[in-house]
Amino acid sequence: GAGRPLLQVERLAAGYGKIRALHGIGLTVHEARIVCVLGANGAGKTTLMRVLSGLLPVMDGTVQFDGQAIANVPAETLVRRGIVHVPQGRMVFAQLSVRENLMLGGYTRPAGEVRDHITHVLDYFPRLKERIGSRAGTLSGGEQQMLAIARGLLARPRLLMLDEPSMGVAPILKDAIFSTLRDIRDRERLTLLVVEQDADIALDISDEGYVIETGRVVMQASAAELAGNEDVRRAYLGG
Ligand code: ATP
Secondary structure (H helix, E strand, O other): OOOOEEEEEEEEEEEEOOEEEEEEEEEEEEOOOEEEEEOOOOOOHHHHHHHHOOOOOOOEEEEEEOOEEOOOOOHHHHHHHOEEEEOOOOOOOOOOEHHHHHHHHOOOOOHHHHHHHHHHHHOOOHHHHHOOOOEHHHOOHHHHHHHHHHHHHOOOOOEEEEEOOOOOOOHHHHHHHHHHHHHHHHHHOOEEEEEEOOHHHHHHHOOEEEEEEOOEEEEEEEHHHHHHOHHHHHHHOOO
Protein backbone atom coordinates (compact mmCIF):
# COMPACT_ATOMS: atom_id res chain seq x y z
CA GLY A 1 0.00 0.00 0.00
CA ALA A 2 0.93 3.66 -0.21
CA GLY A 3 2.97 5.17 2.58
CA ARG A 4 4.75 1.98 3.55
CA PRO A 5 8.54 2.02 3.37
CA LEU A 6 9.85 -0.57 0.93
CA LEU A 7 13.42 -0.05 2.07
CA GLN A 8 14.46 1.05 5.52
CA VAL A 9 18.11 1.44 6.43
CA GLU A 10 19.22 2.34 9.97
CA ARG A 11 22.68 3.06 11.39
CA LEU A 12 24.29 1.20 8.49
CA ALA A 13 28.04 0.75 8.69
CA ALA A 14 30.13 -0.95 6.02
CA GLY A 15 33.51 -0.81 4.35
CA TYR A 16 36.47 -2.72 3.05
CA GLY A 17 38.40 -4.72 5.63
CA LYS A 18 39.48 -2.24 8.27
CA ILE A 19 38.47 0.76 6.14
CA ARG A 20 35.05 2.08 7.09
CA ALA A 21 33.29 3.79 4.20
CA LEU A 22 29.79 4.14 5.71
CA HIS A 23 29.35 5.41 9.26
CA GLY A 24 25.74 4.96 10.32
CA ILE A 25 23.61 5.69 7.27
CA GLY A 26 19.85 6.10 7.71
CA LEU A 27 17.62 6.03 4.64
CA THR A 28 13.96 5.33 3.88
CA VAL A 29 12.49 4.63 0.46
CA HIS A 30 8.72 4.39 0.07
CA GLU A 31 7.00 2.38 -2.62
CA ALA A 32 6.78 3.94 -6.08
CA ARG A 33 9.03 6.84 -5.10
CA ILE A 34 12.21 8.00 -6.74
CA VAL A 35 14.90 8.74 -4.20
CA CYS A 36 18.34 10.01 -5.13
CA VAL A 37 21.59 9.84 -3.20
CA LEU A 38 23.94 12.69 -4.01
CA GLY A 39 27.54 13.06 -3.01
CA ALA A 40 31.02 13.81 -4.29
CA ASN A 41 33.58 11.26 -5.42
CA GLY A 42 34.38 8.87 -2.62
CA ALA A 43 31.42 9.86 -0.43
CA GLY A 44 30.31 6.23 -0.22
CA LYS A 45 27.51 6.08 -2.81
CA THR A 46 28.76 2.98 -4.59
CA THR A 47 29.54 1.29 -1.28
CA LEU A 48 25.93 1.89 -0.19
CA MET A 49 24.59 0.28 -3.38
CA ARG A 50 26.92 -2.69 -2.97
CA VAL A 51 25.79 -3.29 0.60
CA LEU A 52 22.10 -2.98 -0.27
CA SER A 53 22.47 -5.47 -3.13
CA GLY A 54 24.35 -7.98 -0.97
CA LEU A 55 27.76 -7.59 -2.62
CA LEU A 56 29.40 -6.23 0.54
CA PRO A 57 28.70 -7.26 4.14
CA VAL A 58 26.78 -5.14 6.63
CA MET A 59 29.14 -4.41 9.54
CA ASP A 60 26.55 -2.74 11.75
CA GLY A 61 22.98 -1.47 11.65
CA THR A 62 19.85 -2.85 10.02
CA VAL A 63 18.39 -3.09 6.53
CA GLN A 64 14.74 -3.96 6.01
CA PHE A 65 13.10 -4.66 2.69
CA ASP A 66 9.34 -4.96 2.64
CA GLY A 67 9.40 -5.35 6.41
CA GLN A 68 11.98 -8.14 6.48
CA ALA A 69 15.58 -7.99 7.67
CA ILE A 70 17.91 -8.46 4.70
CA ALA A 71 21.33 -7.58 6.11
CA ASN A 72 23.85 -10.10 4.78
CA VAL A 73 21.33 -12.04 2.68
CA PRO A 74 23.19 -13.29 -0.46
CA ALA A 75 22.97 -11.10 -3.59
CA GLU A 76 21.33 -13.88 -5.61
CA THR A 77 18.50 -14.19 -3.06
CA LEU A 78 17.99 -10.42 -3.00
CA VAL A 79 17.59 -10.35 -6.79
CA ARG A 80 14.87 -13.00 -6.53
CA ARG A 81 13.15 -10.92 -3.86
CA GLY A 82 13.18 -7.91 -6.16
CA ILE A 83 16.26 -5.86 -5.33
CA VAL A 84 18.03 -5.24 -8.61
CA HIS A 85 21.20 -3.20 -9.03
CA VAL A 86 22.34 -1.57 -12.26
CA PRO A 87 26.03 -1.07 -11.49
CA GLN A 88 28.24 1.86 -12.32
CA GLY A 89 29.88 1.40 -15.71
CA ARG A 90 26.91 -0.62 -17.01
CA MET A 91 28.69 -3.98 -17.36
CA VAL A 92 26.93 -5.10 -20.52
CA PHE A 93 28.36 -8.11 -22.36
CA ALA A 94 30.08 -6.39 -25.29
CA GLN A 95 30.34 -9.49 -27.49
CA LEU A 96 26.69 -10.45 -27.06
CA SER A 97 23.78 -8.88 -28.94
CA VAL A 98 21.32 -6.51 -27.32
CA ARG A 99 18.72 -9.31 -27.35
CA GLU A 100 21.13 -11.77 -25.71
CA ASN A 101 22.00 -9.26 -23.00
CA LEU A 102 18.29 -8.77 -22.31
CA MET A 103 17.64 -12.53 -22.16
CA LEU A 104 20.33 -12.76 -19.47
CA GLY A 105 18.43 -10.20 -17.39
CA GLY A 106 15.54 -12.64 -17.12
CA TYR A 107 17.63 -15.73 -16.46
CA THR A 108 15.57 -16.77 -13.43
CA ARG A 109 12.38 -17.07 -15.51
CA PRO A 110 11.08 -19.24 -18.41
CA ALA A 111 12.41 -18.08 -21.82
CA GLY A 112 8.95 -17.57 -23.38
CA GLU A 113 7.88 -15.30 -20.57
CA VAL A 114 11.13 -13.33 -20.87
CA ARG A 115 10.66 -12.85 -24.63
CA ASP A 116 7.23 -11.27 -24.05
CA HIS A 117 8.65 -9.12 -21.31
CA ILE A 118 11.47 -7.93 -23.61
CA THR A 119 8.86 -6.73 -26.10
CA HIS A 120 7.15 -4.78 -23.32
CA VAL A 121 10.39 -3.29 -21.93
CA LEU A 122 11.59 -2.25 -25.41
CA ASP A 123 8.55 0.02 -25.71
CA TYR A 124 10.36 2.27 -23.22
CA PHE A 125 13.58 2.18 -25.24
CA PRO A 126 12.85 2.55 -28.98
CA ARG A 127 16.57 3.07 -29.71
CA LEU A 128 17.32 -0.38 -28.34
CA LYS A 129 14.53 -1.91 -30.38
CA GLU A 130 16.23 -0.60 -33.52
CA ARG A 131 19.53 -2.16 -32.45
CA ILE A 132 18.22 -5.43 -31.05
CA GLY A 133 20.53 -7.59 -33.19
CA SER A 134 23.67 -5.46 -32.74
CA ARG A 135 26.51 -6.40 -30.48
CA ALA A 136 26.28 -4.42 -27.23
CA GLY A 137 29.90 -3.25 -27.62
CA THR A 138 28.93 -1.27 -30.73
CA LEU A 139 26.33 0.83 -28.86
CA SER A 140 27.04 4.36 -27.62
CA GLY A 141 27.52 4.97 -23.89
CA GLY A 142 23.93 6.16 -23.54
CA GLU A 143 22.54 3.20 -25.45
CA GLN A 144 24.56 0.83 -23.27
CA GLN A 145 23.10 2.52 -20.20
CA MET A 146 19.61 2.00 -21.64
CA LEU A 147 20.49 -1.65 -22.18
CA ALA A 148 21.73 -2.03 -18.60
CA ILE A 149 18.49 -0.49 -17.28
CA ALA A 150 16.32 -2.61 -19.58
CA ARG A 151 18.23 -5.72 -18.53
CA GLY A 152 17.61 -4.78 -14.88
CA LEU A 153 13.88 -4.44 -15.55
CA LEU A 154 13.81 -7.97 -16.95
CA ALA A 155 14.66 -9.29 -13.50
CA ARG A 156 11.25 -7.92 -12.38
CA PRO A 157 12.56 -5.57 -9.68
CA ARG A 158 10.46 -4.07 -6.93
CA LEU A 159 13.37 -1.80 -6.07
CA LEU A 160 15.68 -0.79 -8.91
CA MET A 161 18.97 0.73 -7.78
CA LEU A 162 20.95 2.70 -10.35
CA ASP A 163 24.56 3.70 -9.81
CA GLU A 164 25.40 6.84 -11.80
CA PRO A 165 23.18 6.26 -14.84
CA SER A 166 24.39 9.55 -16.37
CA MET A 167 28.06 8.58 -16.39
CA GLY A 168 29.60 8.55 -19.86
CA VAL A 169 26.28 9.44 -21.46
CA ALA A 170 25.88 12.28 -23.98
CA PRO A 171 23.62 15.12 -22.68
CA ILE A 172 20.75 14.46 -25.08
CA LEU A 173 20.56 10.78 -24.11
CA LYS A 174 20.88 11.67 -20.41
CA ASP A 175 17.59 13.55 -20.60
CA ALA A 176 15.97 10.67 -22.50
CA ILE A 177 17.17 8.14 -19.92
CA PHE A 178 16.00 10.12 -16.91
CA SER A 179 12.60 10.94 -18.35
CA THR A 180 12.19 7.26 -19.25
CA LEU A 181 12.98 6.31 -15.65
CA ARG A 182 10.24 8.63 -14.47
CA ASP A 183 7.85 7.19 -17.04
CA ILE A 184 8.62 3.64 -15.89
CA ARG A 185 7.99 4.63 -12.29
CA ASP A 186 4.67 6.23 -13.21
CA ARG A 187 3.43 3.29 -15.27
CA GLU A 188 4.84 0.33 -13.35
CA ARG A 189 4.84 1.85 -9.83
CA LEU A 190 8.46 0.80 -9.59
CA THR A 191 10.56 2.11 -6.70
CA LEU A 192 13.87 3.71 -7.67
CA LEU A 193 17.01 4.51 -5.71
CA VAL A 194 19.38 6.54 -7.87
CA VAL A 195 22.95 7.42 -6.99
CA GLU A 196 24.24 10.39 -8.99
CA GLN A 197 26.99 12.94 -9.24
CA ASP A 198 24.86 14.94 -11.68
CA ALA A 199 22.62 16.41 -8.99
CA ASP A 200 20.70 18.58 -11.43
CA ILE A 201 19.27 15.78 -13.50
CA ALA A 202 18.76 13.46 -10.52
CA LEU A 203 16.79 16.05 -8.50
CA ASP A 204 14.75 16.80 -11.59
CA ILE A 205 13.10 13.36 -11.55
CA SER A 206 13.34 12.52 -7.83
CA ASP A 207 10.77 12.94 -5.08
CA GLU A 208 13.32 13.01 -2.28
CA GLY A 209 17.05 13.13 -1.91
CA TYR A 210 19.87 12.42 0.50
CA VAL A 211 23.27 14.06 0.47
CA ILE A 212 26.12 11.96 1.80
CA GLU A 213 29.61 13.09 2.71
CA THR A 214 32.37 10.74 3.87
CA GLY A 215 29.92 7.99 4.66
CA ARG A 216 27.36 10.06 6.57
CA VAL A 217 24.00 11.55 5.65
CA VAL A 218 24.42 15.32 5.93
CA MET A 219 21.10 16.35 4.41
CA GLN A 220 17.75 14.78 3.65
CA ALA A 221 14.83 16.62 2.07
CA SER A 222 12.35 16.73 -0.78
CA ALA A 223 13.99 17.03 -4.18
CA ALA A 224 12.51 20.51 -4.58
CA GLU A 225 14.01 21.66 -1.27
CA LEU A 226 17.43 20.25 -2.13
CA ALA A 227 17.36 21.84 -5.59
CA GLY A 228 16.68 25.21 -3.95
CA ASN A 229 19.15 24.80 -1.10
CA GLU A 230 22.13 27.19 -1.20
CA ASP A 231 24.67 24.67 0.14
CA VAL A 232 23.53 21.96 -2.27
CA ARG A 233 23.63 24.40 -5.17
CA ARG A 234 27.15 25.48 -4.29
CA ALA A 235 28.50 21.95 -3.80
CA TYR A 236 26.64 19.95 -6.43
CA LEU A 237 24.89 22.24 -8.86
CA GLY A 238 27.71 24.55 -9.84
CA GLY A 239 26.48 27.55 -7.85
P1 ATP B 1 32.51 7.42 -6.83
O1 ATP B 1 31.53 8.39 -7.35
O2 ATP B 1 33.92 7.75 -7.10
O3 ATP B 1 32.17 5.98 -7.13
P2 ATP B 1 31.39 6.94 -4.25
O4 ATP B 1 30.64 8.01 -3.55
O5 ATP B 1 30.63 5.89 -4.92
O6 ATP B 1 32.42 7.59 -5.24
P3 ATP B 1 32.70 4.80 -2.90
O7 ATP B 1 33.21 4.19 -4.16
O8 ATP B 1 31.57 4.13 -2.22
O9 ATP B 1 32.33 6.32 -3.15
O10 ATP B 1 33.91 4.95 -1.89
C1 ATP B 1 33.75 5.29 -0.51
C2 ATP B 1 35.08 5.15 0.20
O11 ATP B 1 35.48 3.77 0.22
C3 ATP B 1 36.23 5.91 -0.44
O12 ATP B 1 37.02 6.43 0.58
C4 ATP B 1 36.96 4.86 -1.22
O13 ATP B 1 38.31 5.17 -1.32
C5 ATP B 1 36.76 3.61 -0.38
N1 ATP B 1 36.74 2.40 -1.22
C6 ATP B 1 35.94 2.15 -2.27
N2 ATP B 1 36.16 0.93 -2.79
C7 ATP B 1 37.16 0.39 -2.04
C8 ATP B 1 37.85 -0.86 -2.06
N3 ATP B 1 37.57 -1.81 -2.96
N4 ATP B 1 38.82 -1.05 -1.13
C9 ATP B 1 39.11 -0.11 -0.21
N5 ATP B 1 38.50 1.08 -0.14
C10 ATP B 1 37.53 1.34 -1.03
